[in-house]
Amino acid sequence: MSSAPGSYYLPNPSPWPLIAAVSVFTLVTGVALWINNVGAGFTIAMVGLAAVLFMMFGWWRAVINESVGGNYNSEVDLSFRMTMGWFIFSEVMFFCAFFGALFYARNLAVPWLEEEMLLWGSYTGGWPTAGPAGAAHIGADVHDVGRGQFGTIGAFGIPILNTILLMTSSITVTLAHHALRHGDRGKLVLWLAITVALGAAFMYYQVEEYIEAYSHLGLTLGTGIYGATFFMLTGFHGMHVTIGAIILFIIMLRCMRGHFKAEDHFAFEAAAWYWHFVDVVWVGLFIFVYIM
Amino acid sequence: MATDHTHGHDGHDDHHDHGPPPFFTRWFMSTNHKDIGTLYLLFSLAMLFVGGSMAMVIRAELFQPGLQFVDPHFFNQMTTMHALVMIFGAVMPGFVGFANWMLPLMVGAPDMALPRLNNMSFWVLFMAFVLLLSTLLVGAPAGGWTMYAPLSIQGGLGIDMMIFAVHMMGISSILGAINVIVTCLNMRAPGMTLMKMPMFVWTWLITSFLLIAVMPVLAGAVTMLLTDRNFGTAFFDPAGGGDPVMFQHIFWFFGHPEVYIMILPAFGIISHIIPTFARKPLFGYDSMVFATAGIAFLSFVVWAHHMFTVGMPLSGELFFMYSTMLIAIPTGVKIFNWVATMWRGSMTFETPMLFAVSVVVLFTIGGLSGLMLAIVPADFQYHDTYFVVAHFHYVLFSGAVMAMMGGAYFWLPKWTGHMYNERLGKVHFWLTAIFFNVTFFPQHFLGLAGMPRRIPDYSTQFTEFNQWSSLGAFGLGISQLLFVYIVFACIRGGKQATAEVWENPEGLEWTVPSPAPHHTFETPPRIS
Ligand SMILES: [Cu+2]
Numbered sequence: 001m002s003s004a005p006g007s008y009y010l011p012n013p014s015p016w017p018l019i020a021a022v023s024v025f026t027l028v029t030g031v032a033l034w035i036n037n038v039g040a041g042f043t044i045a046m047v048g049l050a051a052v053l054f055m056m057f058g059w060w061r062a063v064i065n066e067s068v069g070g071n072y073n074s075e076v077d078l079s080f081r082m083t084m085g086w087f088i089f090s091e092v093m094f095f096c097a098f099f100g101a102l103f104y105a106r107n108l109a110v111p112w113l114e115e116e117m118l119l120w121g122s123y124t125g126g127w128p129t130a131g132p133a134g135a136a137h138i139g140a141d142v143h144d145v146g147r148g149q150f151g152t153i154g155a156f157g158i159p160i161l162n163t164i165l166l167m168t169s170s171i172t173v174t175l176a177h178h179a180l181r182h183g184d185r186g187k188l189v190l191w192l193a194i195t196v197a198l199g200a201a202f203m204y205y206q207v208e209e210y211i212e213a214y215s216h217l218g219l220t221l222g223t224g225i226y227g228a229t230f231f232m233l234t235g236f237h238g239m240h241v242t243i244g245a246i247i248l249f250i251i252m253l254r255c256m257r258g259h260f261k262a263e264d265h266f267a268f269e270a271a272a273w274y275w276h277f278v279d280v281v282w283v284g285l286f287i288f289v290y291i292m
Numbered sequence: 293m294a295t296d297h298t299h300g301h302d303g304h305d306d307h308h309d310h311g312p313p314p315f316f317t318r319w320f321m322s323t324n325h326k327d328i329g330t331l332y333l334l335f336s337l338a339m340l341f342v343g344g345s346m347a348m349v350i351r352a353e354l355f356q357p358g359l360q361f362v363d364p365h366f367f368n369q370m371t372t373m374h375a376l377v378m379i380f381g382a383v384m385p386g387f388v389g390f391a392n393w394m395l396p397l398m399v400g401a402p403d404m405a406l407p408r409l410n411n412m413s414f415w416v417l418f419m420a421f422v423l424l425l426s427t428l429l430v431g432a433p434a435g436g437w438t439m440y441a442p443l444s445i446q447g448g449l450g451i452d453m454m455i456f457a458v459h460m461m462g463i464s465s466i467l468g469a470i471n472v473i474v475t476c477l478n479m480r481a482p483g484m485t486l487m488k489m490p491m492f493v494w495t496w497l498i499t500s501f502l503l504i505a506v507m508p509v510l511a512g513a514v515t516m517l518l519t520d521r522n523f524g525t526a527f528f529d530p531a532g533g534g535d536p537v538m539f540q541h542i543f544w545f546f547g548h549p550e551v552y553i554m555i556l557p558a559f560g561i562i563s564h565i566i567p568t569f570a571r572k573p574l575f576g577y578d579s580m581v582f583a584t585a586g587i588a589f590l591s592f593v594v595w596a597h598h599m600f601t602v603g604m605p606l607s608g609e610l611f612f613m614y615s616t617m618l619i620a621i622p623t624g625v626k627i628f629n630w631v632a633t634m635w636r637g638s639m640t641f642e643t644p645m646l647f648a649v650s651v652v653v654l655f656t657i658g659g660l661s662g663l664m665l666a667i668v669p670a671d672f673q674y675h676d677t678y679f680v681v682a683h684f685h686y687v688l689f690s691g692a693v694m695a696m697m698g699g700a701y702f703w704l705p706k707w708t709g710h711m712y713n714e715r716l717g718k719v720h721f722w723l724t725a726i727f728f729n730v731t732f733f734p735q736h737f738l739g740l741a742g743m744p745r746r747i748p749d750y751s752t753q754f755t756e757f758n759q760w761s762s763l764g765a766f767g768l769g770i771s772q773l774l775f776v777y778i779v780f781a782c783i784r785g786g787k788q789a790t791a792e793v794w795e796n797p798e799g800l801e802w803t804v805p806s807p808a809p810h811h812t813f814e815t816p817p818r819i820s
Pocket residue numbers: 547548551594595597598
């Protein structure tokens with residue numbers, strides 16, 4: 001619709017929402033078939049994934065064009081800010097489900113299993129544990145795990161390094177923001193590049209840690225409740241770091257093209273908020289998964 | 293609240309002529325809150341019949357003891373799918389349809405804050421139901437809509453499809469809820485302070501908060517199911533140190549706020565209908581707002597009342613019993629406010645009012661049976677019986693669904709520009725109200741006598757009440773065809789509706805013509 005200049009921008013009819021729905025449907029249907037070993041599940045999933053990426057590219061391109069074209073007034077900007085804030089809140093609640101599972105298992109389910117002598121009389125509980133029928137925990141960062149045993153990742157090896165990397169990246173993204181507000185594009189791009197590099201380094205070490213866990217510590221997704229909570233929490237977090245780094249990378253490219261003004265740069269701030277959120281979740285992980 | 297018409301809508305609408313775009317663009321690529329609202333409402337109506345036919349299968353099988361028509365596994369598929377379709381397909385989208393249509397009109401906004409996201413919410417929901425309903429072809433989930441582990445860990449492709457469908461419904465709900473919140477907070481016309489917002493807007497604002505807080509938790513729960521099923525995790529497996537009860541806790545942390553997600557907008561709707569037909573302003577507006585917020589807050593700390601028999605520590609049982617009973621206080625505030633609004637009003641009983649008054653009465657019955665269920669020792673007896681089935685149908689059908697029907701009659705003239713057939717509307721109301729009670733009231737007695745739910749067969753002493761219940765259900769189902777007839781007849785024609793439709797109704801939506809033009813409030817009205 002041709003909104004009057006200065007009024008709240010209302011977009012014209014758009015094909016992207018419908019494409020989004022059909023692509024997501026194709027993707028998840030493909031995955032459901034694939035994990036059940038049905039027919040062309042994998043192919044369907046990949047087609048769906050390609051369609052999702054195509055949709056994201058096309059939809060965001062349209063939005064960026066509108067933004068650069070000056071269609072968004074301050075009210076639209078505020079709508080976007082609120083939207084991003086509430087979206088991050090929904091993400092926080094998603095992580096809460098897994099943190100909740102961790103706390104429940106550790107503080108209630110495992111102690112109850114230990115007290116309840118009916119099925120597994122000799123189970124001694126404790127944490128980390130893979131449960132009464134799972135492998136036995138023999139310590140952190142031990143390298144001679146035998147059959148039926150598992151080791152865990154100690155907090156003060158890779159995890160503390162990763163904590164430092166992510167904390168630093170939260171600072172560098174803030175420095176980039178300052179540079180943006182002072183109109184210093186060179187510094188802005190530099191600090192953003194450093195932020196993305198720190199994110200990539202984090203992911204490198206995270207993968208390193210997973211390889212260590214799988215190949216040397218006998219710690220896998222199937223290692224009872226400890227393996228489940230460990231890999232699901234760190235896995236979803238790692239996924240968010242990857243997405244956040246990709247977003248920041250795209251924002252960096254947009255900065256290089258001069259898309260943002262010193263006083264008007266919502267997309268940058270949204271990416272930065274997302275990055276801080278990822279950082280805060282990591283602090284929770286570091287404390288509750290690695291240290292305690 | 294009165295609008296200052298010199299700045300209002302009337303003077304501005306004729307400047308540019310933009311009616312609806314061509315068919316495909318209009319209905320598949322829409323960025324118009326009214327069209328998307330219509331899509332949601334029609335989808336909800338369709339799902340009411342899909343879920344309803346499943347209920348007919350259930351009631352046909354339960355007409356007499358023994359196994360008649362379907363095998364037990366299919367019966368379980370029907371109870372499971374009936375619940376999923378009604379909750380996620382009929383009730384929630386129905387209210388989103390009302391929100392889409394009414395929120396921008398009520399707050400004086402040109403549209404929802406994020407029109408494209410709005411359309412995506414609808415189509416993702418639509419595709420979620422394509423996925424969910426196609427499980428009927430490959431073996432639908434049969435372990436109950438609550439998807440409890442370990443039953444849901446077993447079973448095949450159908451369960452994984454259901455899990456992904458739930459993920460898609462979650463995406464749809466979260467995006468839709470964000471849209472509602474941002475519309476309420478950022479799109480209000482100048483002068484409309486938060487405490488001047490119409491009640492329906494308030495209830496939806498709070499509902500959206502609940503949705504954003506709990507839908508991701510449900511997504512987490514079903515994700516754990518997915519990995520337990522397919523990737524060897526042990527969240528719900530005691531052999532690996534997990535606990536199936538943990539699934540119930542996470543699920544009901546979502547599930548209890550979910551029941552308020554399904555009832556708060558209903559409270560909002562009848563808070564508009566009752567003042568209109570009692571010709572008095574809503575009694576205790578402020579207390580209504582705070583009661584709604586109070587209910588929402590409490591809804592986060594009562595979840596385990598669904599699990600009293602699962603073996604919780606006594607302290608847990610007591611905490612959840614008392615916190616659940618506390619909810620009766622803000623709910624009671626609302627009931628008293630509606631009654632006080634009607635007190636000495638000059639009441640007339642058009643169809644919307646009939647529905648609204650019956651919601652107050654019947655929902656209260658459901659609320660009171662809920663209080664009974666909140667009592668731990670009593671719940672040990674009632675748990676998983678037909679008493680529970682009766683309870684939640686009193687709150688969900690005679691609360692949520694009948695409020696939506698009342699709301700539909702209330703706003704249909706605004707939507708279509710025609711008056712519906714009042715005489716048929718009243719017939720529809722009485723058929724619905726009577727058959728509803730014939731269906732569900734006997735289920736209280738069945739439950740108290742110990743008839744378990746989700747079982748296709750029963751002991752012979754339960755026969756008579758079950759026959760009443762089945763006959764009522766068939767009548768209730770058939771009566772809804774009349775509703776469809778009335779709605780479509782109203783879309784096609786009927787007496788021309790005025791802008792106000794009713795006698796001096798309150799709210800901005802009555803200041804625009806009927807039918808509401810494709811675009812409204814492009815220049816915000818001013819609220820004095
Ligand atoms: Cu509940």
